[in-house]
Amino acid sequence: MTDDLDVLRYSAFAATPAGGNPAGVVLDAGGMTDERMQRIAADVGYSETAFIVGRAADAPVPRYRVRYWSPAAEVPFCGHATVATAVALAERDGVGDVVFDTDAGAVTLRSVADTGGRITVSFTSVEPQVRDLDASVLERLLRLLSIELADLDERFPPKEAFAGNWHPVITLRDRELFDQFRFSPADVAALMREQGWLGTVTVLHAVGPADFDARNLFPVGRITEDPATGSAAASVGAYLRDLGHQEHSVRIHQGAHVRRPSLLSVTIPPTGGVVVSGGAFRLS
Numbered sequence: 001m002t003d004d005l006d007v008l009r010y011s012a013f014a015a016t017p018a019g020g021n022p023a024g025v026v027l028d029a030g031g032m033t034d035e036r037m038q039r040i041a042a043d044v045g046y047s048e049t050a051f052i053v054g055r056a057a058d059a060p061v062p063r064y065r066v067r068y069w070s071p072a073a074e075v076p077f078c079g080h081a082t083v084a085t086a087v088a089l090a091e092r093d094g095v096g097d098v099v100f101d102t103d104a105g106a107v108t109l110r111s112v113a114d115t116g117g118r119i120t121v122s123f124t125s126v127e128p129q130v131r132d133l134d135a136s137v138l139e140r141l142l143r144l145l146s147i148e149l150a151d152l153d154e155r156f157p158p159k160e161a162f163a164g165n166w167h168p169v170i171t172l173r174d175r176e177l178f179d180q181f182r183f184s185p186a187d188v189a190a191l192m193r194e195q196g197w198l199g200t201v202t203v204l205h206a207v208g209p210a211d212f213d214a215r216n217l218f219p220v221g222r223i224t225e226d227p228a229t230g231s232a233a234a235s236v237g238a239y240l241r242d243l244g245h246q247e248h249s250v251r252i253h254q255g256a257h258v259r260r261p262s263l264l265s266v267t268i269p270p271t272g273g274v275v276v277s278g279g280a281f282r283l284s
Helices: 034-044 079-093 135-144 175-180 185-195 230-242
Strands: 008-012 021-026 049-055 063-069 097-102 105-113 119-124 129-132 159-162 166-171 201-208 211-218 223-226 249-254 262-267 275-282
Touching (some): 008 079, 021 034, 034 049, 034 063, 063 079, 079 097, 079 119, 079 230, 129 230, 135 166, 166 230
Parallel strands (some): 021 049, 211 249
Antiparallel strands (some): 008 021, 097 105, 105 119, 129 159, 249 262, 262 275
16 A cells, blocks of 8 residues: 555556556655655555655746655666656646756656647756776676677677666677577676666667667566666667767667567757657556
8 A cells, every 4th residue: 555645657658558667656745754755666566656855946947856766776767757757747737848856867858748638758868978888797797698798789889878877788689589588687686786777777679770679677676677768768879879870869669578568769969968758648
């Protein structure tokens, strides 16, 4: 039970009515203790629940302090819960621009509604970072995933990318291996905690220049595999920019392996934050 609090539930980035990534949203969490937010997130049971804990006074656009909790711990940023929260605010207050102050930094968002009233949100990530993935850490990660160095797509060397959370990003050449690799959640979670990877391990397969299939492993958050990961999509955009990838708009297809098809649209500007777009619909 989540006590008597009004917890909203949305599915973000859905590619089909049965798709997307569920997120909890608490629009008024002012004064709430860490212990209570953690308990609510665990009771909700989604990969993340977002809590609006304050609103800035006299800001030129609405500006909110937002925190994110998985069932296991607080995380600095969560893309799909950000989109869900922005949709919930747009439904309540109307579409427009807002800013979320997160533990990862300030995230700007814009919501728009189509003629049918469906709301789409675009958020601009914090300033991304990309760095080389230590060879010994990569070797350990690949071993845990039963993947060999020779299985990697040489066009997309492995890196660590940050756009709110640090994500290791590896890209596989073979579609069958991408679909079938298995791993021990406990062992991968231990490596993630050791490396400070509070987001997901991102595994990609390039379908075409502007389309990537993604599997995002999240055992550190007690979720074996995430259906849609906005922070990872932004990090993938930063990763591709760092590699000099020519496409400035890409689509991330995710969630098929957990039967929740999702689609995340990523715009990669020459500099600055990466833009991730998608919608969310109310579950209850």
